[in-house]
Amino acid sequence: MTTVGGGVKGLVARAQREAQRRAQSPSTAYLLLVMLQAAGPMGKLLSELGVRESDLLSALRVVDLEPTSALERAVERAYRLAKATGAVEVLPAHLLLAVVRDSRSAAHRSLELIGAGSRSVQEAVQSALQPEDPHTAPTSTYIRPAASLGVRHEAKPSRPSARRAMGPAQLIELRVEKPKDEPMIEAPIEAPIEVPEDELIVPSSSPFALDAGKYPMLAKLGRNLTEMASLGHIDEVIGRDDEIERLLDVLARRRSNNPILVGPPGVGKTAIVEGLARRLAQGGQGVRGLEGTILVELSAGALVSGTGVRGALSERMRQLQFEVKRANGKIVLFLDEVHTLFIGGDAPDDLAHELKASLARGELPCIGATTDVEYRKYVERDAALARRFSPIHIEEPAPEDAIEILRGIAPRYEVHHGIAYEPAAVESAVELSVRYMSEQTLPDKAIGLLDLAGARTRRRGGSVVDRKAVAQVVAEKVRVPVERLLVSDSQKLLQLEQHLAEHVVGHVDVMTRVSDALRKGAAGFHGQRPLATFLFLGPTGVGKTETARALNELFFMGCPMTRVDMSELSESHAVAKLVGAPPGYIGHETGGMLTEAIRHRPYQLVLLDEIEKAHMDVLQSLLPLLEDGRLTDGKGRTVDCTQTIVVMTSNLGAEHSQRGSGSIGFGGASGGSDEGFSAAMEAARRALPPELWNRIDEPLFFGPLSRDEVREIAGRMVAGVVRQLRERQGVELSVDASAIDTLLTLGGYDAELGARPMRRAIGRMVEAPLAAAILGGDFHRGDRILAVGDADGVRFEPLEGSVEAAE
Structure with a gap:
């Protein structure tokens, strides 16, 4: 027994x-x-x-x-x-x-x-x-x-x-x-x-494998990147050779040889370290002095997890230091999200002290990685800790570099998904991600688009990922029609005058100048400035805001533009409202309304309404935006504004717009003979600081609308009423020319107020009577009616036959 x-x-x-x-x-x-x-x-x-x-x-x-x-x-x-x-x-x-x-x-x-x-x-x-x-x-x-x-x-x-x-x-x-x-x-x-x-241990064929008996903590919690690279389990890193060289330089230093990669999420910090592991595994001249170095990725989360018992985290750190010290400098740790070591566990201050002491003695060679915000919050503010690390700032690659990165990694995704990527698909992934996914960073967001498009194509039985497949993925993310994404900017710019004419009545010369300025910006002649900067002058109701809406509709798919009422920024302290409060002040964490809007969506139109009512300090704060295409917020972050269209509007000189030679409807830089144009330009020069005036690409004057132009605007407004009535009530409305004349005569036209009185006249004489008649049961779905005008107003007469019969 x-x-x-x-x-x-x-x-x-x-x-x-x-x-x-x-x-x-x-x-x-x-x-x-x-x-x-x-x-x-x-x-x-x-x-x-x-x-x-x-x-x-x-x-x-x-x-x-x-x-x-x-x-x-x-x-x-x-x-x-x-x-x-x-x-x-x-x-x-x-x-x-x-x-x-x-x-x-x-x-x-x-x-x-x-x-x-x-x-x-x-x-x-x-x-x-x-x-x-x-x-x-x-x-x-x-x-x-x-x-x-x-x-x-x-x-x-x-x-x-x-x-x-x-x-x-x-x-x-x-x-x-x-x-x-x-x-x-x-x-x-x-x-x-x-x-x-579960107790079997398969020996590794790599010379960089760690002995689990000698290094139990590293074997349990770590990921041996050098071993994985030597076995071919890590992808090649493209376009980051300079950053890898800087890492090698810092690691080879005698003192302060602990680099820390600082950059936004998704910029490729982990990929750079994996590229370093490949370089160490390959050996050669470039890694002299670091031969045989084993790079072990240690998740800060895994290191901190399970250390709720008091002192457990410190004990785990001591064992980790013991194992690293035993390797005699041949093990370098990669601590991703290194800042979590200072905010987790039972005594983060003690842990930070131990880590600083180990780094100072050279007992814990490591590479850290964190974001800019966390670096400033947890590392930079501690001077003793910051001295132990050598920061290497990782910037988001330029779109051209991102395209090269994607071209290099696309074959691996082709093998994984069993499909092929067209070159245009790779370029579209970068272009569309930059334009419509601004809250993420390159190359991660573009890689994600390629990966998702490949997965979808394979699942649906396709074999090739083209530009349309990538556009469909983006369209679902940003909720815009895919057809709009497939239209290139070149096509939009060549058809710009035609598109503006469909939305704005009159002002032909102004529309031409707007189109020319945008084409110059798109061609790169504006350098690092915004795509275009306009100042729209003129009386109210003549189409200044409508022109901005038309540009936003064409270039930005109708996404909400950022509209800032400058009359709310009439005090000097309003600069904080625009770009964010400085550290230590109330509202510092929220950011500025302009900088936050552009940071999250840089490809957009910014409308600065009633620019002349802002305080001079507020206007001065806009100079970097107009000159260098950037703004710095209260947190010290630089916001890229080079993909932004800036439109400023003002009513300066509007009181002089009715005087002059009678040339109405348009004006421009060459319109000096028009008294209204000259008066508006002179008033704007006096009201705005010279530095701001000189940074405007095109100051444009919108003259008063003629009666015929208001008539055309009335026709477009009434057409909108007809469309809504058909779609929502099933009633077909026809409008007689006499109804338009009545609208003009009975308050719809005012030379000083532009087209806004016409909106009120239509609401009073067309929309209100129709609403009462429909609710009262006078008109039913399928009815056909005719709007006719007379001296008393607009009346509605029923027509024979229903909508279904007419069809």
């Missing part, structure tokens, strides 16, 4: 009591401790190998905790060892051998930590279990059966499933009967000992 001996039971019970006394979870390391304290054969063996109780106690404070079932699993492994060797009793030697052979056990890691060496303990225990037989060579893998020691083999196989299902109490009381007629086994058992699948 095979049993768990009383010695093993006693050791397990003592280990549990000892751990409980120290307010810790029982672990296999406590088995080593109680063996030493018991001074039995295994305790003496450990002492002879240099294992001291004080060293074990120190190791217990550092090694990771084990699952609560660690002792039960250790007894189960010891039982399997004893059974495989034919022993009739599980001895403390079997238990010791079982725990030191498991590289993941706390006992194994404790022995490695104190330098005793688990291998030497294994060999010593195996020698103790083997007989003094000169003809039998000791092995490091198997234990000879107990029959060779004069012990009868009385075991029969038990079901593995039954063993796994047993709890610790059942396991300790385990008894296995043998048939009475089973013979004695005298020969050694050559079959290997059964090892569960």
Whole structure:
């Protein structure tokens, strides 16, 4: 009968009591401790190998905790060892051998930590279990059966499933009967000992592999990037050679050799470190002095997780430092999101102090990565910590560089998805992501578009990803028609006058000048300035805001433009409202309404309404926007405004617009003969600072609308009423020319107020009577009516036949 001996039971019970006394979870390391304290054969063996109780106690404070079932699993492994060797009793030697052979056990890691060496303990225990037989060579893998020691083999196989299902109490009381007629086994058992699948360790063929026995913490929590690169498991990094060279330079320094990559999310910080791993794995001249360096990625989240017990995080850090120091500078850690080390755990200040001390002594060579915001918040503000790191700022690649990056990685995605990417698809991914996904960064957002387009194409049975497939992905994200995305800017610019004429009545010369300025900006003649900067002058209701809406509709797919009422910024402190309050002031965290709008969506139209009513300090703050195409907000972030159209509107000089030679409807830089134009320009020059005036691409004057132009505007407004009535009520409305004349005569035309009185006249004489008639049941779905005007107003007459009959 095979049993768990009383010695093993006693050791397990003592280990549990000892751990409980120290307010810790029982672990296999406590088995080593109680063996030493018991001074039995295994305790003496450990002492002879240099294992001291004080060293074990120190190791217990550092090694990771084990699952609560660690002792039960250790007894189960010891039982399997004893059974495989034919022993009739599980001895403390079997238990010791079982725990030191498991590289993941706390006992194994404790022995490695104190330098005793688990291998030497294994060999010593195996020698103790083997007989003094000169003809039998000791092995490091198997234990000879107990029959060779004069012990009868009385075991029969038990079901593995039954063993796994047993709890610790059942396991300790385990008894296995043998048939009475089973013979004695005298020969050694050559079959290997059964090892569960989750305990198998597959050796790596890479020369950069880490020994899990010597570096248990790194093996458990880390990701060996150099090993992965040497095995071809890391993709090649394209377009980041300069950043990798800077990393190598910093790592090769004698002091301050801890680089930290600082940049926005998705800019490629992790990819740069993976590129460094490939360079280290390849070796060569470029990495002299760093040959054989192993780069281990250590997630700060994994390092901090499970450290809720006070002091656990500090102990884990000490073990990590021990393992890195043991490698004699050949291990460099990559700490992604390194700032989380200073905001997690039980005592982040103590952790930061320990980390700074380790970095200062050169005991923890590492590469950090974090965002600009987190770097300023957690690293830069601590001068002592900032001195330990050498920041390398990673900028978002230019669109041209991003295209090259995507061209380099596209073949890998083609292999993954089983499709092919057209060159135009790669370019569109960058172009559309820059324009419509401004809250993310290159190259990550463009890669995401390519990946998603490839997945969708494969799922739908396609084989080629073209420009339209990428545009469809973007269209769903930003919710605009895909057809609008497929129209190039060149086509839009060539048809600009035609598009503006469909929305704005009159002002032909103004529309031409607007189109010319935008074409120049798109061609690159404006340098780093915005696409175009306009000042629209003229009386109210003549089409200034409508022109801005038309431009926004054409270029920005009707996305809401940023409209700033400058009359609300009439005080000097309003600069903070525009670009954000400086640090220490109320509202610093919210940012400025203009800078935040452009930062989140740089490809847009900005309308600065009633520009002359803003305070002079506010106008001065706009100079960087108009000259350099950038703004700096209260947090020190630079906002790119080069893809923005800036439109400023003003009513300056409107009181003079009715005087002059009668030239109306348009004006421009060459319209100096028009008194209204000259008066408006002169008033604008006096009201605006010279620096601002000189940065405007086109100051344009919108003259008063003629009666014929207001008539055309009235026709467009009434057409909108007809369309809404048909779509919502199913009533077909026809409008007689006399109705338009009546609208003009009865308050719809005012030379000084432009087209706005016509909107009120239509609401009063067309929309209000129609609403009352429909609600009163005079008109029903399918009816046809005619609007006719007379001296009293607009009346509605029913026409014969329904809409369905007419169709």
